[in-house]
Amino acid sequence: DQQVKQNSPSLSVQEGRISILNCDYTNSMFDYFLWYKKYPAEGPTFLISISSIKDKNEDGRFTVFLNKSAKHLSLHIVPSQPGDSAVYFCAASDGNTGKLIFGQGTTLQVKP
Amino acid sequence: EPEVTQTPSHQVTQMGQEVILRCVPISNHLYFYWYRQILGQKVEFLVSFYNNEISEKSEIFDDQFSVERPDGSNFTLKIRSTKLEDSAMYFCASSAKGQRAPLHFGNGTRLTVT
Numbered sequence: 003d004q005q006v007k008q009n010s011p012s013l014s015v016q017e018g019r020i021s022i023l024n025c026d027y028t029n030s031m032f033d034y035f036l037w038y039k040k041y042p043a044e045g046p047t048f049l050i051s052i053s054s055i056k057d058k059n060e061d062g063r064f065t066v067f068l069n070k071s072a073k074h075l076s077l078h079i080v081p082s083q084p085g086d087s088a089v090y091f092c093a094a095s096d097g098n099t100g101k102l103i104f105g106q107g108t109t110l111q112v113k114p
Numbered sequence: 115e116p117e118v119t120q121t122p123s124h125q126v127t128q129m130g131q132e133v134i135l136r137c138v139p140i141s142n143h144l145y146f147y148w149y150r151q152i153l154g155q156k157v158e159f160l161v162s163f164y165n166n167e168i169s170e171k172s173e174i175f176d177d178q179f180s181v182e183r184p185d186g187s188n189f190t191l192k193i194r195s196t197k198l199e200d201s202a203m204y205f206c207a208s209s210a211k212g213q214r215a216p217l218h219f220g221n222g223t224r225l226t227v228t
């Protein structure tokens with residue numbers, strides 16, 4: 003099941019710079035998208051979401067962009083901080099259920 | 115901030131034994147979920163639960179698995195006759211709404227089947 007894909011397993015950025023995490027999906031029925039952050043030995047923590055009626059949603063240092071025609075979303079973190087180092091998962095749902103389909107995750111390392 | 119709590123944090127069991135994983139969802143949430151993550155793989159949906167019945171289940175959730183809300187606060191996942199391949203992190207999640215709402219996850223139970 004590859005409905006949600008994160009093609010970059012890892013990303014390394016310098017503190018203070020922008021981190022851009024990418025996610026692609028194949029199911030055109032998806033209409034709600036989320037990003038989660040996960041630290042080792044913890045569960046996924048909700049970061050930010052976006053509905054398909056929008057193309058951008060911002061919350062502090064985190065902005066999610068949605069390109070429906072390309073079936074692509076991205077998470078921008080600016081400025082990046084060492085505490086942002088974690089695994090980031092994108093997830094999607096089709097609006098008929100609350101079930102989320104997750105990508106494989108991208109490990110972000112922010113270097114001081 | 116309200117949390118989803120899961121117990122135990124780590125469960126070791128022998129192949130063929132039954133295990134019960136326990137979860138206390140956020141108190142005013144009505145939608146409950148179990149997910150699992152096998153080491154190195156994706157977080158996978160197992161089952162969703164609402165109004166005391168299963169709303170949806172994945173292919174993984176076969177007759178070996180069952181869920182229950184035995185009282186007003188707990189939500190459990192039972193795995194009968196565990197297999198080696200059941201070894202994984204099991205995450206419970208809850209949500210206030212059934213659609214277009216974030217799921218809030220617990221810290222998981224690491225199940226090791228030997």
